[in-house]
Amino acid sequence: EAGVAQSPRYKIIEKRQSVAFWCNPISGHATLYWYQQILGQGPKLLIQFQNNGVVDDSQLPKDRFSAERLKGVDSTLKIQPAKLEDSAVYLCASSRNSGGSTGELFFGEGSRLTVL
Amino acid sequence: GESVGLHLPTLSVQEGDNSIINCAYSNSASDYFIWYKQESGKGPQFIIDIRSNMDKRQGQRVTVLLNKTVKHLSLQIAATQPGDSAVYFCADVNTGNQFYFGTGTSLTVIP
Numbered sequence: 001e002a003g004v005a006q007s008p009r010y011k012i013i014e015k016r017q018s019v020a021f022w023c024n025p026i027s028g029h030a031t032l033y034w035y036q037q038i039l040g041q042g043p044k045l046l047i048q049f050q051n052n053g054v055v056d057d058s059q060l061p062k063d064r065f066s067a068e069r070l071k072g073v074d075s076t077l078k079i080q081p082a083k084l085e086d087s088a089v090y091l092c093a094s095s096r097n098s099g100g101s102t103g104e105l106f107f108g109e110g111s112r113l114t115v116l
Numbered sequence: 117g118e119s120v121g122l123h124l125p126t127l128s129v130q131e132g133d134n135s136i137i138n139c140a141y142s143n144s145a146s147d148y149f150i151w152y153k154q155e156s157g158k159g160p161q162f163i164i165d166i167r168s169n170m171d172k173r174q175g176q177r178v179t180v181l182l183n184k185t186v187k188h189l190s191l192q193i194a195a196t197q198p199g200d201s202a203v204y205f206c207a208d209v210n211t212g213n214q215f216y217f218g219t220g221t222s223l224t225v226i227p
Contacts, residue, residue, distance in 0.1 A: 042205050042217035091159050107159030
């Protein structure tokens with residue numbers, strides 16, 4: 001089974017520029033998550049999708065971050081405009097579960113963003 | 117939000133010794149916990165999970181212990197190997213399937 005795919009792996013931009021990250025979850029996984037991992041910290045949940053609907057985006061800085069999962073499969077996370085403190089690894093994860101059950105979370109390798 | 121924390125940020129052990137990594141959680145309603153391993157430049161990888169109706173679960177060389185009374189979780193790695201060097205996170209999962217991660221413990225295995 002193919003894993004969670006993310007691109008790009010690395011991105012360097014200047015502050016106030018925009019950036020977009022793409023994620024393709026494991027086939028058949030209903031739930032998709034975006035996490036932000038700042039160096040030396042644990043992953044912090046940004047947004048959770050169930051199919052193409054948003055379940056939780058309470059920690060997403062909506063003034064600059066947006067995410068979508070239009071067809072319930074792939075997802076994109078966009079930052080516009082970027083700030084220095086957005087430098088982090090952006091992890092996408094998916095799980096098979098739906099309807100309130102818990103289950104294992106599968107992560108991609110992440111997209112490392114550096115904002116100069 | 118959830119609060120999941122680890123007691124020690126770094127741990128060094130001799131190869132062949134056992135490792136114990138601890139984690140505290142604050143939400144007494146949490147009913148599912150997972151340990152993840154993250155190697156440099158990679159995403160976290162599932163190690164073992166445990167539900168709140170259990171106090172111990174064993175895998176291959178790993179054991180997770182759950183003490184609901186003091187809201188404490190531990191990961192024990194037997195006969196630690198150099199390949200076990202990584203950052204280990206515990207995650208607390210709520211009923212909405214939101215996974216909350218602690219800061220992590222960096223394990224270094226000394227050959």
